[in-house]
Amino acid sequence: MIIFYDKQTRDVIGVFEGRVHSDDQLKAWVGDRDHTNRIVIQWKPVMVVVYINGRSFDASWTEWQEWLAKEEQKPIASQRAYKILNIIYEPEYHDKELANKLDQNPTLAYSYKVNPETLALEPKDGIQ
Amino acid sequence: MKISQPGYNVKTADPQNLVFSSAFATMNIALQGTAARTQNGGSYTFTIAHGLAFTPFALVYYNTSVYSTAWVFAPTAGLINNSNGDQTQIDSSDIRMDATNLNVIASFNNGVSETITIRYYIFNVSI
Numbered sequence: 163m164i165i166f167y168d169k170q171t172r173d174v175i176g177v178f179e180g181r182v183h184s185d186d187q188l189k190a191w192v193g194d195r196d197h198t199n200r201i202v203i204q205w206k207p208v209m210v211v212v213y214i215n216g217r218s219f220d221a222s223w224t225e226w227q228e229w230l231a232k233e234e235q236k237p238i239a240s241q242r243a244y245k246i247l248n249i250i251y252e253p254e255y256h257d258k259e260l261a262n263k264l265d266q267n268p269t270l271a272y273s274y275k276v277n278p279e280t281l282a283l284e285p286k287d288g289i290q
Numbered sequence: 291m292k293i294s295q296p297g298y299n300v301k302t303a304d305p306q307n308l309v310f311s312s313a314f315a316t317m318n319i320a321l322q323g324t325a326a327r328t329q330n331g332g333s334y335t336f337t338i339a340h341g342l343a344f345t346p347f348a349l350v351y352y353n354t355s356v357y358s359t360a361w362v363f364a365p366t367a368g369l370i371n372n373s374n375g376d377q378t379q380i381d382s383s384d385i386r387m388d389a390t391n392l393n394v395i396a397s398f399n400n401g402v403s404e405t406i407t408i409r410y411y412i413f414n415v416s417i
């Protein structure tokens with residue numbers, strides 16, 4: 163999700179929906195670039211569930227990348243086959259609970275103002 | 291690569307019975323989102339720089355805090371808000387797309403502070 167806000171009023175003026183934004187989407191903008199700024203909330207993989215040799219395993223994304231790197235060093239015939247069953251993503255934002263709520267209901271962002279120094283979303287008008 | 295609809299043999303299905311075929315261009319969404327503006331009367335231009343290197347096809351809906359929370363497909367005839375005939379509207383000439391921006395011009399009702407929210411879907415298909 164990318165949240166655009168007015169630098170002067172700190173009001174949220176636009177939202178791009180989604181969890182993982184492409185380079186094209188990161189080039190996009192809402193409003194006048196001189197008077198607006200944005201918060202980019204990318205979601206990153208943190209855990210993976212994989213199936214190897216008849217068993218399923220949970221692993222952190224880092225452990226999984228390390229395991230893949232080692233497997234790929236082996237001759238192809240020796241590399242173990244695997245199937246990814248699930249990948250768990252989490253938002254890269256200090257308030258993960260809020261980021262999850264916004265992911266479910268993006269228009270909720272308009273109930274917040276942005277603190278431009280911390281990029282935190284603060285409820286406006288006492289809305290919780 | 292092809293995926294057929296349930297009940298159809300993927301090897302023999304006609305194109306209209308496919309869910310997906312790599313032989314045909316797919317109209318997937320490049321960007322979707324919302325933008326909101328609050329003001330009393332007058333008009334406002336929402337500008338969305340889409341970041342694509344071509345002029346894409348788009349769909350736009352909007353709603354207004356004064357008239358209706360339902361999403362109305364834009365362009366549309368005006369939503370009349372009061373006995374003076376003041377309207378909230380996004381007309382056919384008010385949605386403009388080029389290789390840089392989607393511009394949507396919204397006209398606000400006079401006499402009351404109103405929030406117009408637009409919802410847009412910008413596709414990976416060139417006009």
